Amino acid sequence: MLDFFKSRKLIGLDIGSHTVKVVQLQKKGERQRLESLASMQIASEIQEEADPALRNEMLAEAIKSVLKENKITCKNVVSSIAGDSVIVRYVKLPLMSEEELKNVISLEAEQYIPLAIDQVVLDFFILGEVEEEGIQKIEVLLVAAKEEIIDMHVQLLRLVGLNPIAIEVDTFALQNSYKLNYGLNEGETICLINIGAKLTTINVLEDGVTHLTRDVAVAGNNFTREIQREFDITFADAEALKKTDGKVLIESEDIMQMSIPKEDDNAARIGEAITPVLNKLVAEIQRSFDYYESSIRKKSISRIVLSGGSGKLRSLDKYLADKFDMAVEINDPFREIIIPDKEFDHEFIFEQAQKFNIGVGLALRQME
Ligand SMILES: Nc1ncnc2c1ncn2[C@@H]1O[C@H](COP(=O)(O)OP(=O)(O)OP(=O)(O)O)[C@@H](O)[C@H]1O
Ligand SMILES: [Mg+2]
Numbered sequence: 001m002l003d004f005f006k007s008r009k010l011i012g013l014d015i016g017s018h019t020v021k022v023v024q025l026q027k028k029g030e031r032q033r034l035e036s037l038a039s040m041q042i043a044s045e046i047q048e049e050a051d052p053a054l055r056n057e058m059l060a061e062a063i064k065s066v067l068k069e070n071k072i073t074c075k076n077v078v079s080s081i082a083g084d085s086v087i088v089r090y091v092k093l094p095l096m097s098e099e100e101l102k103n104v105i106s107l108e109a110e111q112y113i114p115l116a117i118d119q120v121v122l123d124f125f126i127l128g129e130v131e132e133e134g135i136q137k138i139e140v141l142l143v144a145a146k147e148e149i150i151d152m153h154v155q156l157l158r159l160v161g162l163n164p165i166a167i168e169v170d171t172f173a174l175q176n177s178y179k180l181n182y183g184l185n186e187g188e189t190i191c192l193i194n195i196g197a198k199l200t201t202i203n204v205l206e207d208g209v210t211h212l213t214r215d216v217a218v219a220g221n222n223f224t225r226e227i228q229r230e231f232d233i234t235f236a237d238a239e240a241l242k243k244t245d246g247k248v249l250i251e252s253e254d255i256m257q258m259s260i261p262k263e264d265d266n267a268a269r270i271g272e273a274i275t276p277v278l279n280k281l282v283a284e285i286q287r288s289f290d291y292y293e294s295s296i297r298k299k300s301i302s303r304i305v306l307s308g309g310s311g312k313l314r315s316l317d318k319y320l321a322d323k324f325d326m327a328v329e330i331n332d333p334f335r336e337i338i339i340p341d342k343e344f345d346h347e348f349i350f351e352q353a354q355k356f357n358i359g360v361g362l363a364l365r366q367m368e
Contacts, residue, residue, distance in 0.1 A: 012362030
């Protein structure tokens with residue numbers, strides 16, 4: 001029995017395509033305390049390895065060393081998947097109990113999930129009841145994940161020598177982290193946007209609960225590629241330049257001064273080069289808003305909360321605020337977490353916080 005309680009310690013491991021993030025939390029009374037925090041950029045030869053089994057082996061070795069360097073000995077882990085391998089759909093079904101739905105879920109899911117039903121793992125959440133044309137229905141969030149991808153992920157974690165407790169979906173980790181740090185915001189609909197390297201996760205939360213979520217393949221790498229093209233440099237150099245000089249042009253402020261980029265003004269050149277990517281991203285966000293506001297609820301979204309490594313791109317928050325005419329806040333995943341002074345450098349954490357949002361959400365599983 002005691003061992004069981006001991007083993008409730010766990011790490012949240014967010015394995016992105018660009019960076020691996022590790023977060024260990026421990027519950028102290030009512031609050032969470034940070035125990036360990038680490039991140040590692042994935043070497044380009046690992047990122048580019050096409051053979052998934054070999055890539056897993058290389059990645060496992062790299063994760064092992066980051067855990068060792070940071071003296072993280074905890075073996076229990078919650079990790080996540082995202083992107084094409086996961087589909088989340090809001091559906092309305094005839095009124096039935098949770099038990100009944102369990103029995104018919106794969107039948108019901110078939111028409112909504114464009115994946116072979118026998119090759120996916122299904123899950124669902126009943127959000128509530130609605131009346132539609134005089135008929136009482138249940139609102140359900142249907143989650144389907146490709147079994148093969150989950151298996152691959154579990155295999156990777158085992159190669160690292162870890163003990164997987166659960167495989168979560170990025171978007172629900174975002175929801176959990178937001179709930180801990182900011183509460184449910186009942187009566188309000190907000191949109192969490194996490195911009196990584198390959199993927200942008202969009203999650204519309206109504207009363208703190210996901211009602212619409214999508215991953216779109218427009219993110220940090222697209223910015224980098226545009227910078228690479230504009231400056232005719234390597235991808236790695238473009239990454240570095242993006243971080244030092246990258247900035248989004250704000251129409252109301254910058255265009256006047258910057259419409260004719262000077263050769264030496266990197267920020268202006270970058271700003272112009274990445275504009276097509278930003279337009280695509282805005283269009284994808286707008287599509288999600290339109291879908292939510294027309295098909296799910298007649299409510300409007302009041303605010304955007306931004307996170308992910310690419311959320312650090314300078315002025316991106318202002319740009320989105322301008323485009324959507326709403327407040328854009330930078331998510332602080334450590335807002336309600338105790339960070340012991342002796343062990344952690346607050347300034348470093350403040351600097352890096354945004355990219356740890358999913359990791360924090362994963363580490364929160366220990367509370368359940
Ligand atoms: N200061 C910065 N300015 C702009 N972009 C940045 C900055 N710091 C990091 N990034 C970008 O953030 C991305 C990495 O963020 P993150 O760790 O959230 O991605 P990931 O989880 O590895 O990717 P994904 O989930 O999309 O597979 C990279 O594209 C990187 O270039
Ligand atoms: Mg990510």
